[in-house]
Each structure stands twice: as C-alpha cells, then as structure tokens.
Amino acid sequence: xxxxxxxxxxxxxxxxxxxxxxxxxxxxxxxxxxxxxxxxxxxxxxxxxxxxxxxxxxxxxxxxxxxxxxxxxxxxxxxxxxxxx
Numbered sequence: 328x329x330x331x332x333x334x335x336x337x338x339x340x341x342x343x344x345x346x347x348x349x350x351x352x353x354x355x356x357x358x359x360x361x362x363x364x365x366x367x368x369x370x371x372x373x374x375x376x377x378x379x380x381x382x383x384x385x386x387x388x389x390x391x392x393x394x395x396x397x398x399x400x401x402x403x404x405x406x407x408x409x410x411x412x
Contacts, residue, residue, distance in 0.1 A: 335392040336405065337373065341382045349400060350377045352390055375402040385411030 339354035352373045357366045374397075375390045382388060387409040390402045 336389055337402075338387065338389050338408065339373065341384055341386045341388055342372070344377070344380070344382050344384055348377055348380060350375050350382045350388070350404065352388060352402070373402045374400040375404050376400060377404045382407060383411055 337352070337354045339352040341350050342353045343351040352375050354371050354373060356369050356371070358369050359365070360367050373390060375388075376393070376396050382404065386407050388407050389405045391405045393401060393403045395401045396403070
C-alpha cells in the first residue's frame with residue numbers, strides 16, 4: 328500500500344466570503360529583493376472550499392491543498408484559527 332504525500336497548508340486572512348461555500352484567502356509571504364536585499368511582502372490569493380459557510384471577512388484560517396473542486400478552487404478550509412472581533 329502506497330503512502331499519501333503530505334499536502335501543502337497555508338495560513339491566511341479571509342478577504343471575501345460572498346460566494347456560496349467558497350472563501351478567498353490572502354496569504355502573505357516575505358521575499359528578499361534580488362538586487363536591494365530588502366524584504367518585500369508578496370500576497371497570493373487562494374479560493375478555498377468552506378462547506379459550512381462559517382468564515383467571515385478578516386478571519387485567520389488554515390487551508391490545505393486538495394483535488395480540484397472547480398476551475399479556480401483546489402484548496403479547502405481546515406480550521407478557523409482566529410475569528411474577527
């Protein structure tokens with residue numbers, strides 16, 4: 328029996344929850360500029376499956392890679408780390 332590979336997980340902030348069972352998550356990372364050496368913030372948007380529609384804008388969430396669910400969605404919500412106040 329073959330063992331399943333570890334799936335990528337990311338932590339980010341929910342930027343949109345207007346769609347049904349879908350959230351948009353902004354994941355921020357710091358990259359060193361190739362010439363100047365300064366660290367620059369880069370953000371990436373991920374569409375994630377949220378079956379229970381439990382997230383609201385501003386929540387800190389953990390998402391995990393999964394099979395393609397739709398054209399743009401191949402991530403799913405694992406947990407809500409921190410609810411927005």
